[in-house]
Amino acid sequence: MTIESQALLANRHLIFILFCLFCILSCSTNPSMVLPKPTTQIVKKAEEAGFSLQRYETPTFILTTYELDTTPNPICHIYIEGDGNSWKTKHRLSNNPTPKQPLALQLALQDQHPQVIYIARPCQFTPLAIDSSCAPKYWSSHRYAPEVIEAFQATLNQIKLKKKDTRFLLIGFSGGASVAALIASNRSDVVGLITVAGDLNHVALNRHHQTSPLTGSLNPMDVTEKVEKLPQSHWSASHDAIVPTWIAQQFAKKVNNPSCCQVHILTNASHHAGWVEKWPEIIQSFLECSNPSLSGNV
Numbered sequence: 625m626t627i628e629s630q631a632l633l634a635n636r637h638l639i640f641i642l643f644c645l646f647c648i649l650s651c652s653t654n655p656s657m658v659l660p661k662p663t664t665q666i667v668k669k670a671e672e673a674g675f676s677l678q679r680y681e682t683p684t685f686i687l688t689t690y691e692l693d694t695t696p697n698p699i700c701h702i703y704i705e706g707d708g709n710s711w712k713t714k715h716r717l718s719n720n721p722t723p724k725q726p727l728a729l730q731l732a733l734q735d736q737h738p739q740v741i742y743i744a745r746p747c748q749f750t751p752l753a754i755d756s757s758c759a760p761k762y763w764s765s766h767r768y769a770p771e772v773i774e775a776f777q778a779t780l781n782q783i784k785l786k787k788k789d790t791r792f793l794l795i796g797f798s799g800g801a802s803v804a805a806l807i808a809s810n811r812s813d814v815v816g817l818i819t820v821a822g823d824l825n826h827v828a829l830n831r832h833h834q835t836s837p838l839t840g841s842l843n844p845m846d847v848t849e850k851v852e853k854l855p856q857s858h859w860s861a862s863h864d865a866i867v868p869t870w871i872a873q874q875f876a877k878k879v880n881n882p883s884c885c886q887v888h889i890l891t892n893a894s895h896h897a898g899w900v901e902k903w904p905e906i907i908q909s910f911l912e913c914s915n916p917s918l919s920g921n922v
Contacts, residue, residue, distance in 0.1 A: 657751045660724045666733075673733055675742070679750065682778035684771040685757050688749035689779070690729060693787075695738040699815060700783065700790045701907075703732040703742045704776070706798030707823075710763045721763035722748045727896055728797040731820065734903040739787070743779060745800065746772055766840035768802045768826070773842065776807050784813065791815045793910075798867065798895070799823050801858075802844050805875075808854055809847035816910060817856040821867050821895050824858070824875040829867065848878040855913045856885050859906065861893035884913040 659667065667690075671677075675690040708723035722744075732742040744750070745767075747758040762772065784790055791813045796804030801822025808814045823829055825845045826838045856879075858872035872887050879885040890898055890906075899906075 657722075657749070659722065659749075662724050663722060663726060666726055666729055670729060670733060670742075675732075675740075680779040680782050682775040682782075684778075685746040685762075685775040686750050686755045687746065687775055687779045688744045690732070690742045692732075692740045693738070697738045698789060698791060699737070699793055700739040700741060700787060701732070701735055701737045701793050701795060702780070702804075703728045703735075703740070704794065704796040704800035704803050705729065705742070705744050705748060706800050707763060707767055708745060708748050710767075717760045717764055719760075720747070720752065721745065725896055727820075727899060728795070728800055730900050731795065731797065731903050731907075734900060735907055736904070737907075739790070741783065743776065745803070746775060761840065765836070765838050767799055767838055768806060768841035768843070770842060773803065773806045773810075776803060777810070780807070780811070793818070795820070795907075796822060802826065802841075805844035805851065806842055806847060809844075809850035814854065816912075817851065817854055818907075818910060819856075819858045819872065820899060821861055821864055822858060822872060822875075823867050825871055828874065829871055832868070845875065845878060848875065848880075852879050852881045853884060853913065855911065857910055858885070858887045860887070860889050861895060861898060862889050862891045863894045866895040881913075886911060 670690050673692065674694070675692045678689045678691055680687045680689065705723060705726055705728040708721040709718045710721055712718045729742045732740050746762050747755060752758045762769070766772065780792060793816045794804040794808055794814055795818045796802070797820045801819035801824055804817055804819065805824060808817050825843065826841060827843055830837050858876060860867070860869035860872045869889055876885045876887045890902060892898060
C-alpha cells in the first residue's frame with residue numbers, strides 16, 4: 625500500500641470516528657423524546673390550546689414546563705404533576721417517570737386563567753440523557769427530596785424574573801401536592817394552595833399501603849405551621865384507593881385553621897377519574913381566608 629493510500633485510509637477512519645461522535649452527541653442532547661401515545665395526545669391538545677414547551681435549567685435538575693401566557697396578570701397558576709410512571713411492576717421501578725396520564729396537565733387545559741404554567745416533576749418529559757441528575761431514586765425514595773424542592777424553587781424564581789411581579793397559586797396533583805405544599809412553606813409570593821388527591825403525608829400513606837418508606841423525602845406534615853395562614857383547598861375523591869380522603873383531613877387538622885384551610889370530597893371520582901369534568905367549577909370556587917369555610921361535596 626502506498627503512502628498516499630495509507631493517508632487516504634487514515635483520513636477516512638478519522639472522518640468516520642468524527643461522524644460517530646457527532647451522532648452520539650446529537651442523540652444525547654436532542655430535546656425531543658418519544659412519549660407514550662396517550663401522553664402524546666394530551667401534549668398535542670396542550671400545544672393546540674397555545675401552551676408552549678419550555679425547559680428550565682436549575683442547579684439540581686432540568687424541569688420541563690408547558691406554559692400559556694395570553695394576557696398579563698399578577699397571579700400565575702402553577703400546576704405540578706404527580707409521581708407519574710414510577711413503577712413498571714410492583715417490585716420493579718420504571719426507567720422513565722413521564723406519566724402516561726398527566727392529570728395535572730389535563731387540569732391546566734381546563735383553566736381559563738390568562739397565565740397558566742404546568743411543571744413536570746424531575747425527569748418527566750425531559751430526555752434523561754440531557755439531565756445527568758436523573759436517577760430512579762427521584763421517582764421512588766427521593767420524590768420529595770430537598771434537591772427536588774430546590775429545583776422547583778429555582779424554576780419559580782426564573783419564571784418570576786420573566787413575569788416580574790408575579791405571584792403564584794400552586795395546584796398539585798397526587799405527589800405534586802407534596803411538592804406544592806413544601807414549596808409554599810418557604811415562599812412569600814404564594815397566594816394559595818390547591819391539592820387534588822394529594823399525598824400530603826407519605827409516611828402515613830406508605831404505612832397504610834404497606835409499601836417502602838420514602839427515606840430521602842421531606843414530608844408536608846412537618847411544615848403545616850408555615851402554611852397555616854395560607855388560603856388552601858384540599859380535594860379528595862370519594863373512590864380513591866390510592867390516596868384515601870383521610871390523608872387530606874389529617875393534614876388540615878394539623879394546619880388547625882378552618883378559616884383558611886378547607887377539605888372537600890368529590891363524589892363519584894377516583895384518583896384519576898372525574899376531575900377533568902369538574903375542574904372549571906372547582907378552580908372558580910377557590911376560597912380566601914376571610915371567607916367562611918365551606919364543607920360538603922361537589
